[in-house]
Amino acid sequence: MIDTAAFQGKKAAYFTLGCKLNFSETSTFGKMLQQMGVQTAEKGEQADICLINTCSVTEVADHKCRQAIHRLVRENPGAFVVVTGCYAQLEPEKVAHIEGVDLVLGSNEKANLIQFLSDGFVGRDSCGERDHVASYRAVKTKDIKSFTPSCSRGNRTRYFLKVQDGCDYFCTYCTIPYARGFSRNPTIASLVAQAEEAAREGGKEIVLTGVNIGDFGKTTGEQFIDLVKALDGVEGIQRYRISSLEPDLLSDELIDYCAQSRAFMPHYHIPLQSGSDTVLKLMHRHYDRQLFADKIHRIKDVMPDAFIGVDVMVGCRGETPECFEETYDFLRELDVTQLHVFPYSERPGTSALSIPYVVADLDKRQRSQRLLELSDQKTEAFYERHRGQEAEVLFEKATRGRAMHGFTKNYIRVELPPSEAREEYDNQVLKVRLGGFNRDKTALMVEK
Secondary structure (H helix, E strand, O other), X not given: OOOXXXXXXXXXXXXXXXXXXXXXXXXXXXXXXXXXXXXXXXXXXXXXXXXXXXXXXXXXXXXXXXXXXXXXXXXXXXXXEEEEEHHXXXXXXXXXXXOOOOEEOOOOHHHHHHHHHHHHHHHHHHHOOOOOOEEOOOOOHHHOOOOOOOEEOOOOOOEEEEOOEOOOOOOOOOOHHHHHOOOEOOOHHHHHHHHHHHHHOOOOEEEEEOOOHHHOOOOOOOOHHHHHHHHHOOOOOOEEEEOOOOHHHOOHHHHHHHHHOOOXXXXXXXXXXXXXXXXXXXXXXXXXXXXXXXXXXXXXXXXOOOEEEEXXXXXXXXXXXXXXXXXXXXHHHOOXXXXXXXXXXXXXXXXXXXXXXXXXXXXXXXXXXXXXXXXXXXXXXXXXXXXXXXXXXXXXXXXXXXXXXEEOOOOOEEEEOOOOOOHHHOOOEEEEEEEEEOOOOOOEEEOO
């Protein structure tokens, strides 16, 4: 039994690390607490409840998680502190031993976060002291079966709809299947209902999130293309974006449908990881570079102005200098828009640790820098081609001290100077003319 009265007037602080899926889940948790009378703590206010949703994709991510926990404990003395997410699933005992943490929830338990929070928060509040950490130990991957529905926007304009969780791929460098479990999903009907609810709330854009979205249907026997077609028919939602699709699951049928669909945007995020077939085999990826190139060419054939973001990992075990040069040359010639570059991080328990060739940290940094410079060149050239054109932009509320911004259909960031921004522009699609670059060349300005 949840004692909602105990939560009335309380304040909560939220902190999220990692992917869009984590942000979507945190936003949903916040919405659930809000319905129980919990307010979000403003900047500088002390919170009664702190929720940290963690990531564990790299060693750096683990370190950031620990830093975030320590900081929230320090800034909110006496608060009831809950830690969930991938780091909490993989390292529950380490998290439980951090001073100030009250509750650690693994991937199964977070589906019942409100019940666990009610039991712990109300119980501790009644006795007035912290006497132990309620830690729910990580279960085996095959036993992670819960699915936490999520379609929320938090303080953003765009909604994030969780359509899938878990992964069956087990790439040699990755711990995500151990943190999230095997691939699973809700029904198309339930997801359409959530999209319809977002439309009733005034939402205009939805980003589809998940761990391996293209694998949708393992639980229900449905297909991702059928989900896309069903969502395309939801009235009121003007835009959909697909957060990430494995290249081997990006079918030509899906590409062609999105090219002529009502609401799916010409915007793709496709993980490559390496442009070397040697390294892709060591990673146990499910494609080669030729398949990846074929998908890019297919997208550009039917959507010439499509924005294509690409994940690239540098310095993984087995990536010799020659393998990296293959990756660099491959990406230099490929018509993609932006590279999301990150260095390989050794993860305990992964099979990549058995690969003998180790890349030095200095080489990782140098390789990352070269790819980031290539990314800047490609993004700037893509933006340059669109200067002077008219485009529809969905604007978002400006954060304090920053220019109001939004995105075109093909994900070009567009800024309005503070003097021209209007509160009523928030969550509105406006037709503008794209002008010159902003100061740091990360956006185009609206031409006056």
